[in-house]
Amino acid sequence: MTLSLRHVEVFHAVMSAGGATQAANLLRTSQPTVSRELKELERLVGFPLFTRKGRRLLPTEAALSLHAEVRRSFVGLEEITRTADAIRANASAHIKIACLPAYGSTLLPPVCRSFLGSHDALRLSIHSVEQGAIATGLSTGHYDIGILEAAPALEGIESTIIDVGEELCILPKGHPLTRKAVLEPCDFEGEDFIYFSADDAYRRTVDDIFQQHAVTRRLRVEATTATSICSLVSQGLGVSIINPISALYSLDKDIELRRLSVSIPYVIGIYRPANRQYPDLARRFGEYCMASLNDIRRRIEEVL
Incomplete structure (x- = not known):
C-alpha cells in the first residue's frame, strides 16, 4: 500500500469540510475528482472510510481514527508553513515558552x-499547561x-530559582477579616473558603x-486555577490563599490582600533545556522574567 500526499490531503479536506463538494472548493478542484481520489484511497487502505447517504458522506469509525493521526500530521505541516512565513518576514527566531495557566x-x-520591543526578528509561542506537561x-x-x-x-535542564515571596490571603473588598493586617489560621474558622x-x-x-x-473552614467552591479563584473571591463567594503573582494582579477586581501569619514560601523555577536552537534568546527571556518577578515582589511589599 502506497499513499500519496494527495490522497491524504483530499481525505483531510473532506473530513474537515464535511463533504466532497465543500472539499473540492477548498482544494480548487472538481467534486468528481475528489470522489475518485477517495475511492482510490479506500482501495489502498483496504477498508471503507465513508458511507454514502444520498449526496452526503458519513465518516466511518475507521475514518475518524485515521483522521486523528492525519490531523496531527497537518498540524506539523502548518507549523512548517508558519516558520517559512516567519523566515520570509525576517522573524526566523521562534521561542516556545511553557508556563502554568496563572502565569x-x-x-x-x-x-x-518588553522582550518583543527589544527583539524585532522574533516570535514567541506561549503554551499554558499544567506542571507535569511542562x-x-x-x-x-x-x-x-x-x-x-x-x-x-x-535532570539535564538548566534552572534559575526565584523566591517571589509568600502565599497571600485574598478577601472580598470590605470583608470583616480585612480589619486585620495579618491573619492567623484561627481567623478562618467557619469562613467560606475557595479551594x-x-x-x-x-x-x-x-x-x-x-x-x-x-481550624475548620467551609468548602464552597473548588477551582483549578488562581485566576478562577480570584474571580470567585471577587464575587464574595469566600476567601482563599493563593500565589503572590495572581494575588497582585487581582487587586483591581474588588479584592484585598493580607499576609498570613504562617509563612508559605512561593518559589518559581525558570528552566532551559540544553542544546536548544536559540539558547541565548531563551536565556535573555528568562532574565526578563526574573526582572519582572523581582518587581512583583517589590510591588507586593509596597501594597502590604
Missing part, C-alpha cells in the same frame, strides 16, 4: 511586551523555556496548616 494571564503578557515538554525538547512553581529538580483542586501541591500545604491549628 499566562499575569506574569507573561508584560514580559512579552516538565515532560522540557525533557523532550518541545519547549525552549519553562516556568514552573515549587521548583522541581529536572484549589485536591491534587494541587499548595492546596495540600494550606490544608496541613489548618489541620495543625484545628
Whole structure:
C-alpha cells in the first residue's frame, strides 16, 4: 500500500469540510475528482472510510481514527508553513515558552511586551499547561523555556530559582477579616473558603496548616486555577490563599490582600533545556522574567 500526499490531503479536506463538494472548493478542484481520489484511497487502505447517504458522506469509525493521526500530521505541516512565513518576514527566531495557566494571564503578557520591543526578528509561542506537561515538554525538547512553581529538580535542564515571596490571603473588598493586617489560621474558622483542586501541591500545604491549628473552614467552591479563584473571591463567594503573582494582579477586581501569619514560601523555577536552537534568546527571556518577578515582589511589599 502506497499513499500519496494527495490522497491524504483530499481525505483531510473532506473530513474537515464535511463533504466532497465543500472539499473540492477548498482544494480548487472538481467534486468528481475528489470522489475518485477517495475511492482510490479506500482501495489502498483496504477498508471503507465513508458511507454514502444520498449526496452526503458519513465518516466511518475507521475514518475518524485515521483522521486523528492525519490531523496531527497537518498540524506539523502548518507549523512548517508558519516558520517559512516567519523566515520570509525576517522573524526566523521562534521561542516556545511553557508556563502554568496563572502565569499566562499575569506574569507573561508584560514580559512579552518588553522582550518583543527589544527583539524585532522574533516570535514567541506561549503554551499554558499544567506542571507535569511542562516538565515532560522540557525533557523532550518541545519547549525552549519553562516556568514552573515549587521548583522541581529536572535532570539535564538548566534552572534559575526565584523566591517571589509568600502565599497571600485574598478577601472580598470590605470583608470583616480585612480589619486585620495579618491573619492567623484561627481567623478562618467557619469562613467560606475557595479551594484549589485536591491534587494541587499548595492546596495540600494550606490544608496541613489548618489541620495543625484545628481550624475548620467551609468548602464552597473548588477551582483549578488562581485566576478562577480570584474571580470567585471577587464575587464574595469566600476567601482563599493563593500565589503572590495572581494575588497582585487581582487587586483591581474588588479584592484585598493580607499576609498570613504562617509563612508559605512561593518559589518559581525558570528552566532551559540544553542544546536548544536559540539558547541565548531563551536565556535573555528568562532574565526578563526574573526582572519582572523581582518587581512583583517589590510591588507586593509596597501594597502590604
